Amino acid sequence: MADYLHGVEHYYVDNDNRPIEILAASTIGLVATADDAQEALQASVTLGTGNSAVTFTAVEAGIPGNIIAVEVVKSDAASAELSVSLAGDVITVSLATDDQGDIDSTAADVATAVNNDNAVKVRVQATAGGDGSGAMGLAYLTYLSGGENEAFPLNTPVMVTSRTQIGKAGESGTLKQALGDIYTQSGAVTVVVRVAEGQNETETKANVIGSYDPETGKGTGLQTLLGAEAALGVIPRLLIATDFSHLSSVGEAMETVARDLNAIPIIDTDLAWSFTQIVTRARQLAESALLHGGVKYFDTAKKTYLLRHGSACVAGHIVRVDNEEGYWNSASNRRIYNIEGTAVPVEYVSKGPYAKTCLANQLNANNVMTIVNKQGGWYLWGNRLTNGVVMPHQRIRYIVGDSIVEAHQSYVDRNATGNYMESVKNGVNRLLRRLRTRNVISGGECWIDQELNQDAIGTGQVFWDYDLGFYDVAERLTFRQHVTDRYNESIFS
Structure with missing residues (x-):
């Protein structure tokens, strides 16, 4: 009788027919250097003005300092002593009074009392304004503000979603330029991993490639991107290491990480390479978007042209095409904005006997992408990864496959009944x-x-098979011209 009920009951039943959501396809993963990126900032607040002011500054830099509050009160009793207390995150300063009950504490007195209190001094430090000789005034409960965490901690994935964050990237290294190149094309969600600048190129390259520590479960450099989903909830799908990816071993490391993420690595060539060296590099890489030509910008501040590798710019360009047309469309033959050209010349002929032999076509024929000038505009030119697979097709495979896997995490460990099998299939x-x-x-x-x-x-294992059909990307359009005299017959009819 324990389960007996005389009445009405209600159950919530899981809906196994929920639609499969497609995962985000356009998140960029960027590894870069920026030794002068913004460090953590301390929260602070100033109460009073001039010689009567006291500035309270959080000892611990970062956002936690913003939860500290300060209030300044006065005892109603005469001849009260100056005191400081801490309750939770609120610091209360009770000012001293003279025998008439008037305030008898200067700003310097308050600063000294705060800095000498064992409980309070570990949370804030106080500094009097000027010489601190002015009488301290009362103040309502006021929170410290302005505390910020370190903008780009070393070997830590950080999500960038706005161009305003570029200002925190410092001036040295490659981070500010890479983010700027991305945002010249499109707003993009970018997972940034900052690595230290080494004493030489070899050290820096090692920092970019990074390593994985199985004891701590943490990675450095490119390996850090593997933890982006756990830390930030996003998966990088386009990987770049602008100004480093052309170096030996970096491209291979990018491919290894990209394979684990089901992402596309965009790898630069060395701008000084010959055609033979470019083709050789393409054949060394398994399934990357290899880009040759770089980009050229005009720096209005320095009044000069800047020549850079193009992977960051192209990554931003791909994201823009994703946003406008969908990730299943090719980014080739779409205009790239806000560049002056390529860093090195790339000959392009659109028609005629030289179209097949021009450098741009020869690069594409060897599965290398580039940027070309078409009627005054600059366009990404090339669809194929280094293994010959069309990039949109590879991206569709990755996104559809990962979306199906993610949607069925809750189906693990259920009984494999006929209804279960059919539900997943449907x-x-x-x-x-x-x-x-x-x-x-x-x-x-x-x-x-x-x-x-x-x-x-x-065995505890069940299987479903599915296939995908892709639309061809119309890389080669052929028109066949026929000459005939049959239209002249109407003249004599």
Whole structure:
């Protein structure tokens, strides 16, 4: 009778038919240097003015200092002594009074009392204004403000979502320039990992490549990007290490990390390389977007041209195309804004007998992307990764696959009943139909391989298969001209 009920009850039943959400495709992962990036700032507040002012500054730099508050009160009794107390995060200063009950504490007295109190001095330090000889005034409860954490801690993933954060990147190193190049094209969510500038190129390269410590479970350099989802809730999908990716071993390290993230590494060539060296590098890389040519900017402050590697600019350009057209569209033959040209000349001929032999076409033929001038505008030119796969197709595979995996995390450890198997299959098919309706894919279907699953009974593993159909990217348009005299027959009819 323990489960007996005379009445009405209600249950909430999980809905297994929830649509599969597509994961974000356009987050950039950036590894860069910036030794003078903004450090942590201390919160502070100033009460009073001139010689009567006291500035309270948090001992611990960073945001935690902003929760500290200060109030200045006066005892109603005459001849009261100056006292300081701490309750939680509130510091109370009770001013001394003379035998008439008037305030008898100077700013210097208050600063000294605060700095001598064992409980308070570990939270704030006080500084009197001027010579501190003025009488301290009363003050309502006032919070310290202006405390900020270190903008870009070493080997720590930091999310950048606004160009205002560029101002915290300092002037040295590569971070400020890379973020600026991204934002010349588009607003973008960027996961930044700052690494230390070494004493020489070899040390800096080692810092960029980084390492992973299995004991602490933490990585440095490029390896830090693997922890971005756990720390920030986003997965970098376009990886760049502008001004470092052209160095030997850096590109290979980027590919390794990208493979774990299902991301696309955008790797620069050395701007001084010959065509043979560029092609050789392309064949060394497994599945990267290899970019040659760099970018040229005009610096209005320095009144000179700046030549830079182009991976940050192109990453921002890809994000802009993603936002405007969708990640399943090619970013090639879309205009790149706010650049003066390429850092090194890249010959491009759009038609005629030299179109196939121009440098831009030869780079593309060897799976190398570049930037070309078309009728006065600058355009990204090239679709293929170094393994010959069209970049949008690879990105679709990654995003669709990861979205399906993420959507089914809650399905783990359930009983593999017939309804369970069909529910998963139907959910994937609904996603594929939705993608087909949006012209992301040309088709797709999920099915259950009965024989495969029967053979796996007792192993705890179940299988679903699905396929994807991609739309071709129209890289080569061919028009065939026919000359005929049949239209002249009407003259004599």
